[in-house]
Structures are given as structure tokens and as C-alpha cells.
Amino acid sequence: MKRVSILFVCMGNICRSPLAEGVFAHIARESGLADRFKIDSAGTGGWHQGKQPDRRSIAIARAHGIDITGQRARRVRLEDLEEFDLVLAMDRANIAELRAMAPGAGNITLFGDTALQTGEDIPDPYFGGPEGFELIYTRLLTGCIALVDKFGADQASLSGNTSSVR
Template identity: 70%
Template sequence: MKRISILFVCMGNICRSPLAEGILRHLVAEAGLTGQFTVDSAGTGGWHEGEPPDRRSIATAQRHGIDISAQRARRIRPGDFRGFDLVLAMDRDNVAALAEIAPPEANIRLFGDAALRTGEDIPDPYYGGPDGFELVYTRLLTGCSSLLETLGVERASCSGNTSSVR
């Protein structure tokens, strides 16, 4: 299998994209394919650069056996468009922001199109409560699992508690 590089992007890189990065890294590790993937996340804005993910994202991930506490927010860089096979934005606003700065050959897709095949935006849970983070986790888990299956990684080979929302 060819090494695949995926970059998840949201606005500040503290809620949705760090969760997506953590989920996909976890699923890839469970499948024994860590060496076959490069997974990262970034934000279209740099307000939180260097900060850990939002405490609610960390707590949500932790409830599902995933540790994202060591991640640090960063702003997308021009080299990311060349360095990643696939750039998955969490919503249409981020797709538009990326399209303004990306070279024409960049592979930018909406997560809801590429991973969920529903065309939906992943809602930003920042201004809500814990239920919003659980909803985002569920959508990201479903999409990341589907994405791996599309790339030829069988979900059935994965174990652990990420397949359910508690």
C-alpha cells in the first residue's frame, strides 16, 4: 500500500480537526498501518497556534480511548497543499478559505463529501456543550471509518472502543 497523507482542517484547529486527526490515527494504529499513513490537522486561522486542543475535545476523545492532549494547534502552511494527498475541510467556509490560498492542483475536499458521502458540514461545537462534541465525535468516527474502508482498510480488522459512543 502506498503511503497516504491526510490533513484535516477546521477554523482554529482546536475542536474538530484535532478530533479527526486523533480518531484516524487511532483507527490506523488499530489496523496495524501506522507506517502507511501520515495524519495531521491544521486551522485556517492562527488564533490558537501552539495551544492544545479545546479541553472538551480532549475529554471527548479520552472517553473513547483516544489521547489528543499532545497535539498543538497550527495554521495551515503553503507547503501543506503539496505535502498532503488529501486536505479534508470540516465545513464549506473552510473549503472556501483553503481554495483562496491553495494552488490549483491541491486536493481539497469537504469531509462530508469525501468521508461521509452526505455533503454535510461538520458543525463547530465550540460555542455549545458536551453533547455537541459527542455529536462531532460520532460524525468524525463514522467518516474516518468510511474513509479507511474506501482506502482499502477493513474496519473489521480494527478493535477497541472507538466503534461506539458512550
């Protein structure tokens, strides 16, 4: 069975995208579906390469039982846009930068479109306080649950397993 590969992308890969990666991995593991996915995160900028996620992302993840301290920021590579099945950008500015890198890529989409089906941007909480991180955690949680349900169920039905994700 082919694993679904998903890359979460934000600007610096220290706030939104590492939190999305951690939340998704946690949900997939808790659902018994972790082996059906390959996930990662990256940023359109390289300012924080090699660094841990922002301390506030780490704190909000930890408050919800998720450990993202092992992640390290990295910049999106052109190969990522070719290799991942789905590249989920947190906002429209990220979409524009990704499409400038790979104009013909059909796998680049807005997290708010694909996961939330609202078309909303996931706002960058970097310059705000803890409440912004709680807000994005809630939106990412909602979207990641939907993604695991959708792609986990799709993969299960392809393999003949019709059991529920939850």
C-alpha cells in the same frame, strides 16, 4: 509503498480537526494500518497556534480511549496544500479559505463528501456544550472508519495484501 497523507482542517485547529486526527490515528492503529498513513491537522486561522486542543475535544476523545493531549494547534501553510494527498475541510467556510490560498489545488475536499458521502458540514461545536462534541465525535468516527477502510484497503491491494481492514 507510498503512504497516503491526509490533513484534517477546521477553523482554529482546536476542536474538530484535532479530534479527527486523533480518531483517524486510533482507528488506523487498531486496524494495524498506521504505517500506511501520514496524518496531521491544522486550522485556517492562527488564533490558537501552539495550544492544546479544546478541553472538551480532549475530554470526548479521552472518553472514547483516545489521547489527543500531545497535539498542538497550527495554521495551514501553503506547503501543506501541495504536500498532502488529501486535505479534508470540516465545513464549506474552510473549503473557501483553502481554495483562496491555493485556487488550483485538486486535493481539497469536504470531509462530509469524501468520508461520509453525505455532503454535510461537520458543525463547529466551540460555542456549544458537550453534546455538540459528542455529535461531532460520532460523525468523525463514522467518516474516519470509512477513510481507513477505503485507503487502507486500496494500499493493501496495491501491495498484494488482501486481508480485511478489521
